[in-house]
Structures are given as C-alpha cells and as structure tokens.
Amino acid sequence: MSGRRLSALTASAVLFLLFLLQNRPSEVLRRVRVLQATASRELALRRLAGSGAAFDRAYFVFLESARRLVPAGTPGVAISVEQPTTTALYLASYVFAPVPVLLSPRQVPPRWIAAVYGARQPVGWREIAAIPGGALYARP
Amino acid sequence: MSAFVLPLAALAAILLAVGAVGFGAAVALVPRGTAWRADRLAWGFGAGLAILAGSVALAFSMRAAPGWLPFLVLATVVVSLARVLRIRERAHPAPVRRLSAASKVLFAILIAGIALYAARALTEPMWANDFVAVWGFKGKTFFFERAVPERLFRWLSLGFSHPEYPVGLPFLYAGIAFLLGRWDDHAMALLFPFLQAATLLALFGWLRRRGASRELAFGAAGLLSFFEPLYRAFTTGMAEVPLSFGLLLLGTSVCDRLDRTDRGASRRVAVASVICTATKNEGLYFVAVALVLAAIFSLAQRGFAARAAAMLALPAALVVGAHRLLRGSLPLRDFDFSLLVQPGALAPRVKESIAVAVAETPVAAWLGVAALAALLLAGRDSTAGNRLLVLAACGFAAYLLLPALSVRGPAWLVGTAFFRTVAGLAPLVVAGTGARLIPLWPEPAGSSPDAASGSARGPAASAASPGPPILSTQGS
Numbered sequence: 001m002s003g004r005r006l007s008a009l010t011a012s013a014v015l016f017l018l019f020l021l022q023n024r025p026s027e028v029l030r031r032v033r034v035l036q037a038t039a040s041r042e043l044a045l046r047r048l049a050g051s052g053a054a055f056d057r058a059y060f061v062f063l064e065s066a067r068r069l070v071p072a073g074t075p076g077v078a079i080s081v082e083q084p085t086t087t088a089l090y091l092a093s094y095v096f097a098p099v100p101v102l103l104s105p106r107q108v109p110p111r112w113i114a115a116v117y118g119a120r121q122p123v124g125w126r127e128i129a130a131i132p133g134g135a136l137y138a139r140p
Numbered sequence: 141m142s143a144f145v146l147p148l149a150a151l152a153a154i155l156l157a158v159g160a161v162g163f164g165a166a167v168a169l170v171p172r173g174t175a176w177r178a179d180r181l182a183w184g185f186g187a188g189l190a191i192l193a194g195s196v197a198l199a200f201s202m203r204a205a206p207g208w209l210p211f212l213v214l215a216t217v218v219v220s221l222a223r224v225l226r227i228r229e230r231a232h233p234a235p236v237r238r239l240s241a242a243s244k245v246l247f248a249i250l251i252a253g254i255a256l257y258a259a260r261a262l263t264e265p266m267w268a269n270d271f272v273a274v275w276g277f278k279g280k281t282f283f284f285e286r287a288v289p290e291r292l293f294r295w296l297s298l299g300f301s302h303p304e305y306p307v308g309l310p311f312l313y314a315g316i317a318f319l320l321g322r323w324d325d326h327a328m329a330l331l332f333p334f335l336q337a338a339t340l341l342a343l344f345g346w347l348r349r350r351g352a353s354r355e356l357a358f359g360a361a362g363l364l365s366f367f368e369p370l371y372r373a374f375t376t377g378m379a380e381v382p383l384s385f386g387l388l389l390l391g392t393s394v395c396d397r398l399d400r401t402d403r404g405a406s407r408r409v410a411v412a413s414v415i416c417t418a419t420k421n422e423g424l425y426f427v428a429v430a431l432v433l434a435a436i437f438s439l440a441q442r443g444f445a446a447r448a449a450a451m452l453a454l455p456a457a458l459v460v461g462a463h464r465l466l467r468g469s470l471p472l473r474d475f476d477f478s479l480l481v482q483p484g485a486l487a488p489r490v491k492e493s494i495a496v497a498v499a500e501t502p503v504a505a506w507l508g509v510a511a512l513a514a515l516l517l518a519g520r521d522s523t524a525g526n527r528l529l530v531l532a533a534c535g536f537a538a539y540l541l542l543p544a545l546s547v548r549g550p551a552w553l554v555g556t557a558f559f560r561t562v563a564g565l566a567p568l569v570v571a572g573t574g575a576r577l578i579p580l581w582p583e584p585a586g587s588s589p590d591a592a593s594g595s596a597r598g599p600a601a602s603a604a605s606p607g608p609p610i611l612s613t614q615g616s
Contacts, residue, residue: 004518005580011514012363016249018508019366023256031263031373039144043265046144046326051373052267089300090273098281098289102297 055087059117062133063095066115069129069136076100078108080116113138147320147327148262154319155334161215162188168222169404169411173231178345183408185338186389186415191215193311193418196282196318197462205286206318227404237584239354246358250340253365258333261376265326271377274302276325279313283323293467304470306463308418309379325377332376339385339567340365346392347574348583349401350524356581360574369563379420380564386415387426388567391531394430395524397448398438409451417459421472422538422561427456429534437527474553475545489544496554497540512573519576528572532565 038046044064047053053060059081070077077099079092089103108114114122114137121127125137163184170176170183195214199206239247266276278301282288293303316331317323340361347357365371375381393408416423431452438448479486519525539561543553 002580004520008515008518008577008580011511011518012359014511015508015515016363016366018504018511019363019368021504022368023366028256028259031259035144035259035263038264040142042143043324043326047265047267050264050267052265052272086273086300087269090269090277093298093301094272094277094280097277098284100291100295100298105297 052091058133059088060091060095062115062117062131063092065131066134066136067095067099069131070096070099070113070115071128074099074111074113076102076109076112078102078105078112078114080104080114080118080120080122082118144326147322147324148330150320151316151324151327151330154316155330158188158192158319159185159334160188161191161219162186164219165191165215165222167226169227169408171227171229171231171402171404175231175349176345178341178348180345182338182342182345183389183411185334185341186385187218187411189312190411190415190418191218192315192319193308196311196315200282200286200288203287206315208319211315211319227402229402229404237354242355243358246355246362249362250358250365253362253371254333254337254340256366257336257371258330260371260373261329261332262326263373266329266377268374268377270379271325273300274305275309275379276313276377277301278307278310279317280323280325282307282310282314283317288466293470299473302473303467304472305379305421306418306423306459307466308415308459309382312382329376332371332381335381335385336365336371339381339388342385342388342392343567343571343574346388346396346571347578350575350578351582352574352578353581353583356574356577360570360577364567364570367563367566369559370566375560375563378560380560383416383419383423384564384567386412386419386423387531387535387564388571390416390426390430391528391568392571394434394448394452394531395527397451398434398527399524406447406451409448410455413452413455414459417456422535424456424460425538426531426535427452430531433527433530433534437523474547475542476547477545479545486544489550490541493540493543493550493554496543496551497558500555500559512569515573516576518580519573520579522572522575522578525572525575528568528575532568532572535565535568536562 034049038049041049048057048060048064063079066077066079077092077096079088079101081088081104084104089101092103093101102108102112113128114125115131115134116122116137117134119134121135122137124140126140127135128138129136159181163180165187166180166184169187170180191214192211195211196206198214199210204210266272278292281292288307292298292301312331313328316328320327343364344357344361347360348354352360370380370384389408390412393405393412396402396405397409413427416426431449434448434452479489516529539558543550543558546553
C-alpha cells in the first residue's frame with residue numbers, strides 16, 4: 001500500500017473515530033427511550049416533555065392552556081411574566097402563532113387579551129378564565 | 141404510538157411523493173442512465189421541495205388555498221415542461237461490479253449514520269431557538285393565516301423572527317403542513333433525515349461520476365453521515381441542513397458546468413442558485429462567490445462567462461426580486477456595515493472574532509482539522525476538488541469575519557452561530573477532499589460511469605483536471 005493511501009486511511013480513521021465519539025450511544029438510547037415513552041401522547045404533551053419547554057415546563061403548560069382558551073378572533077395576546085426573556089418570548093410567539101404576542105408590554109393594544117403567568121391580577125381587567133399557572137384577562 | 145407514528149408515516153409518504161414529482165422533473169436536469177441515478181434522486185428531491193415551496197408562494201399570490209391541488213397543478217406543469225426539455229443524453233450503464241466487502245461495510249456505516257440522525261431528529265418536536273423564533277414561527281403563521289401577513293415584515297415587536305431572512309424554508313414547512321392537513325412540528329422533523337440522505341446521494345453520485353471507486357464514494361458519504369455538528373438534534377428545524385444540501389448542489393453543478401460534463405449542468409446551476417438564495421441570506425453570498433470563482437477558474441476556457449454567469453445570477457436575482465416584492469427592502473439588522481469603512485474600529489473586532497473562535501474551538505475539533513489537513517495532503521491536486529474547497533474556504537472566511545460586524549458584538553455571534561454555520565460547509569469540504577483522493581482510489585478501469593459513457597479521459601483524470609466526459613445522445 002502506498003504512503004499516500006496509508007496516510008489517507010489513517011486520517012479517515014481518526015476523523016471517523018472523532019465523529020463516532022460525538023455520537024454517544026447513551027444519548028441515542030436516551031432519545032429512543034424518550035420517544036418510546038412519549039410517542040402515544042398528543043403533540044403538545046410531546047413538546048412539554050421535550051427540550052423546547054425544559055427552561056420552564058409550567059410556563060409551557062400555561063401557554064398551551066391559554067392558547068386553547070383564547071377566544072376566536074382575538075387580535076393578539078399580551079403575556080405578562082415576572083422576568084421576560086427572549087426564550088419565553090420565542091416560545092409564546094410560536095405556541096400562539098398566528099395570533100400575535102407581546103411579552104410584558106408597557107401598553108396592551110386595544111381588544112387584545114392579557115395572559116398573566118403568576119398570581120398577579122392586572123388592575124382594571126376582568127378575569128375571563130383561570131388556567132394552570134395564571135389567568136386570562138380582558139378589558140371590561 | 142399512533143399519535144406520532146401515523147403522522148410520521150403520512151409525512152414519509154408526502155416526502156416520497158414530493159421526491160417522485162421532483163424525480164420526474166429531474167429529467168431536464170440530469171442525463172439518463174444508471175451512472176446518474178444517485179444524482180437524479182438527489183436533484184429530484186431538491187426540485188420536488190422547490191416545487192412544493194413554490195406551490196405555496198403561487199397559491200398565496202393567487203389568493204388561493206395551498207394544498208394538494210396547487211401542488212399537483214404546478215407539479216404537472218413543471219414535469220410536463222421538463223419532459224419537453226429533457227436531456228436526451230444517456231450515459232451507458234456501467235458494467236455491474238459486485239459490492240466488495242469494504243463497500244458493504246462502508247454502506248452499512250452510511251445507513252447507520254442516517255439512522256442515528258433520524259433518531260436524534262425525531263425524538264421530539266423541533267425545538268431549536270431558531271426554529272421556534274424564525275423558521276417554524278413563520279411557517280406556522282403562513283399555514284394558519286393561509287397568507288403572508290404583512291406584520292411579519294413591519295412590526296418591530298416581531299423583529300426577533302428576522303424579517304430580512306428568505307422565506308423559502310417557511311414556505312416549505314407550510315407546504316408540508318398543507319399537504320398533511322395539519323401543523324405537526326414533530327412528524328415534520330422527518331424532512332431533515334431526508335435532506336441528509338439527499339445530500340449523501342448527491343455526494344456519492346458526484347464522486348462516482350468523477351471517477352471515484354465505490355469504496356471511496358461510500359466512505360466519503362459514510363463519514364459525512366456521522367458528522368454530528370451538522371446532523372444533530374439542535375440543527376433540526378434550522379436552515380443549516382437545507383443550506384448545506386443546497387451548497388453541495390451549487391458547488392458540484394458549477395464544477396460540472398465548468399468541465400462541461402453534460403448538457404444539464406447549466407440548468408442544475410440555476411436550480412441550485414434558487415435553492416441557496418431562497419434558503420438563507422448567505423446563500424446569495426455563496427452564489428456570488430461561485431460566480432467569481434467560476435469566472436476565475438474558467439479564465440483559461442472559452443464560453444463559460446456569459447451563460448454560466450447568467451445561470452448563477454439570474455435565478456438568484458429572481459428570488460431576491462420576489463422577496464423585494466413581498467416585503468420591500470429590509471436591512472440586515474444584525475450587522476453594522478458602516479464598520480467596513482472604519483478600519484480603526486473594525487480591526488480589533490476582527491481580532492476579537494478570530495480570538496473567540498479559536499478559544500472556543502474544542503480540542504476534538506482541532507484534531508479533526510489536523511486529520512482533514514492530512515487527508516488533503518495525502519490526496520492529489522484536483523481542479524474540481526480545489527474549486528469546492530475554495531468555495532468552502534470563502535464561506536468559512538465569511539462566517540469567521542462577519543461577527544466583526546455584529547451589532548451585539550463579535551463574541552456573541554461567534555458563540556451563537558459560528559460553529560453551526562461552519563458545520564454546514566461539511567458536504568462541500570468532503571466532496572472537495574474526496575475529489576482529491578480519487579487518484580488514490582479510482583474506479584477500476586473499464587467500470588467507471590464516465591469511462592462507460594464514452595469519456596476519452598480516464599476517470600481519475602476527469603476529476604483531477606477539467607475535461608468533458610462525452611455522453612452519447614442515443615435515444616430520447
């Protein structure tokens with residue numbers, strides 16, 4: 001075998017080994033087990049069990065519950081959380097899409113409803129539904 | 141299991157149907173014959189996805205509901221047109237050679253790589269930040285609104301979804317959802333292992349046509365299939381995997397056009413240009429780089445400039461023009477291009493970008509770079525391979541230096557985007573490296589697809605230097 005071939009084979013083997021080590025069997029097995037455990041559940045519950053909701057699973061339950069109760073024709077939802085983060089904004093925007101979402105805005109646009117994550121009640125708003133982790137409010 | 145398995149099976153059927161439509165349209169892109177079968181499958185899948193995304197755009201523009209009817213109407217028109225414009229060249233079937241033991245092992249590795257990525261991609265609904273905030277968010281909005289709402293491009297509060305990004309991928313997501321009849325962001329993840337398989341087919345087919353032995357082509361594809369930085373759960377749903385497929389199509393088709401391997405090369409360049417430009421903003425950059433590189437590489441040749449340049453530039457200009465019509469002119473808000481004329485301010489930022497990238501590169505990656513360098517040195521000079529590697533190097537340079545213009549600072553962009561975007565160059569790098577290795581593992585004489593098709597040049601020679609493998613024009 002030529003030197004070039006031997007060099008190429010050795011380098012390929014090193015690369016393959018490096019790639020193989022990045023594919024940890026334990027991770028793959030864990031993923032298969034997660035899939036087996038969640039595959040029979042509805043889509044929202046699979047997302048709840050997944051990485052996208054891991055930063056605050058209760059927040060995802062709150063969002064999904066709110067989404068199901070938002071009246072048809074609602075022009076937008078203002079979500080109030082104690083500590084607004086981009087992750088919270090992205091997840092809320094995706095869950096509610098195509099209904100527009102604002103996260104903890106200074107002013108809520110007219111006819112929008114408010115979804116408050118936590119126990120606070122906005123002054124001057126009436127509660128329209130209690131949901132896990134918070135409540136939905138509308139202007140009187 | 142049925143909550144996931146039934147939609148997954150439906151998605152698989154949809155992707156196969158879309159691929160079949162594309163396979164029909166690919167008669168206008170690649171010559172007939174077994175030597176081109178892998179290419180035709182890969183290009184067919186890319187064309188099918190483009191038709192599906194295009195059917196959504198078309199339906200929206202006609203204020204109709206997207207779905208099977210617009211898709212099938214557009215597919216019928218495109219496939220009919222493709223049959224009229226089909227390439228009449230036919231590559232003679234290569235002598236059938238039994239799979240060697242090495243080929244079987246390498247093929248098994250390739251399948252294992254696809255299965256591993258499928259396991260990672262399909263574990264849960266797509267969840268990466270960029271899917272949730274950008275690609276999936278827009279696709280879901282298009283699907284439920286049955287239109288492209290103007291607020292996506294106008295509202296400041298939706299700036300996080302990057303209104304300046306192309307909408308090809310969101311249109312594709314919406315198109316899949318319209319065919320499925322619902323938005324299922326878990327089953328839809330199946331698109332990504334399909335894209336990986338199409339990328340591997342394109343790589344395998346191109347290397348084989350360039351004279352690589354089956355073992356080398358399987359080995360290259362098998363190695364790429366295990367490249368976890370690209371094919372991992374986190375990138376599933378984002379634009380890197382689709383773009384990496386598009387870049388491989390772009391690079392290989394430009395090489396084919398420069399070497400005039402067949403009459404379909406120009407058309408493939410045009411299709412690849414559309415796919416890249418419609419997928420990500422840097423797709424346009426890669427098309428521009430390909431245009432410059434093609435001009436440089438073809439200085440010694442005649443006849444390239446006008447037609448190939450048009451095939452690269454016009455489709456990209458069409459895509460850019462369509463986006464302008466849809467949303468107007470939107471700035472790249474993440475970047476401050478005024479820094480380009482302030483060398484004093486730019487230099488330390490460039491230095492910071494490079495320093496952060498070097499500091500955050502793990503040891504394993506350096507080992508990988510060293511092994512790649514050894515592979516490149518072990519190979520022999522290959523014009524086709526060099527073109528692909530230079531295209532990838534230009535991409536790498538852009539990904540490394542662009543953070544210097546980031547409004548949020550170089551370190552932030554390097555940390556959030558550098559490694560995953562660079563990973564998208566892997567198919568180009570593997571193809572370029574593979575081309576350099578062809579002289580070491582050429583197809584045995586007399587059984588090369590190119591040799592069988594009547595090329596006057598040896599298969600290794602066709603990869604090492606530009607030359608037109610001659611295809612017969614028998615049959616139609």
